[in-house]
């Protein structure tokens with residue numbers, strides 16, 4: 001085991017001061033794939049624009065009696081394949097541009113894994129770490145109330161994302177159910193997914209995004225004849241996705257050598273126990289200060305030599321600047337949009353394999369779909385059933401993307417887009433556009 005190293009100085013993660021447009025990144029990725037596959041011009045126009053962009057401003061009473069105004073968003077990008085579906089994020093930088101991008105990625109993701117959902121995303125622009133549990137509950141409930149019938153079990157189904165969890169979903173569910181007639185409440189449990197188990201939540205949902213990513217990494221390792229038991233890896237973001245991905249990598253015998261989150265970065269070349277780090281993060285609200293590792297700065301974290309890098313925090317982390325620091329063979333994108341267009345070009349040039357977000361983190365929406373189905377059918381599935389079905393979905397999606405990469409002789413991100421766009425194109429061709 002690595003020896004305990006005392007932590008004396010606090011090292012901050014560098015957060016970009018000016019936010020680049022995340023939606024611009026989506027548009028570039030979309031155009032690259034649409035050009036390559038010669039996507040129909042009309043379908044291109046439709047898919048380039050979200051269906052609805054909802055902004056709500058709402059008052060919430062603080063613990064000290066003051067009223068504060070909050071701003072929240074829900075963007076519904078597309079519902080051609082099924083109801084709008086996507087998470088809700090609480091973050092001080094959430095804005096319409098970011099939520100539009102995240103909603104659009106959800107449309108592609110559902111199409112790639114072949115589930116009957118469209119794409120949506122929501123967010124409230126505030127820093128949840130500055131609020132008590134009671135205030136978080138009131139903010140969540142007022143936001144849900146403000147959205148009103150813009151969400152619904154057969155229309156638009158939220159789920160957890162950054163800084164939201166099963167408890168937040170329970171409050172959303174309860175508020176939504178209160179807003180509809182009592183006779184309808186029993187059959188509307190599927191208005192949100194990612195609920196607590198016991199309140200309509202599915203076994204396996206909490207780990208689902210990390211689990212889906214793990215299944216992709218396993219397929220990649222098979223393709224490359226790569227032994228995961230000998231692999232080293234780094235993780236950025238040690239929340240739901242990052243900590244689950246790490247715990248599952250550890251089960252293969254892989255070695256976590258560095259981790260970073262909003263509190264700082266830590267490293268230990270001999271290995272960091274992911275289970276222990278998860279417990280530490282729960283108690284200390286971050287990786288910073290973990291006794292069996294040393295603190296390192298952002299540059300040192302990005303320059304850590306490892307086989308696999310798992311970004312599982314926010315967008316635009318692998319950039320023109322940081323991509324050239326990476327010394328890894330593969331990037332498995334747990335986060336949405338962690339790589340900006342410049343970072344993408346550099347990764348392609350340097351021959352690093354990339355398992356793109358819209359494939360690698362799709363496990364979350366797949367098990368959300370399973371939860372939705374269980375609620376509709378009044379069923380509870382056991383964990384083996386959930387994991388087995390998730391495995392089949394992810395492996396099939398992985399193979400579709402691999403085949404498209406071969407067919408178009410292109411990178412995996414672009415290939416994943418071609419899979420999604422081909423699926424949507426087919427449906428538009430069949431349905432036509434009214435009138």
Ligand code: NAD
Nearest residue numbers: 161162163209237238239240241261262312313335336364
């Ligand atoms: P989370 O809130 O549980 O964890 C977020 C993590 O990112 C935390 O460890 C936080 O400290 C870290 N972080 C925040 N800002 C950072 C910064 N500037 N530098 C380094 N680390 C930072 O959120 P999550 O649900 O794990 O989501 C993480 C990513 O995965 C997001 O991009 C999200 O959209 C994506 N995602 C989540 C799900 C899901 O099911 N939760 C599904 C698909 C994709």
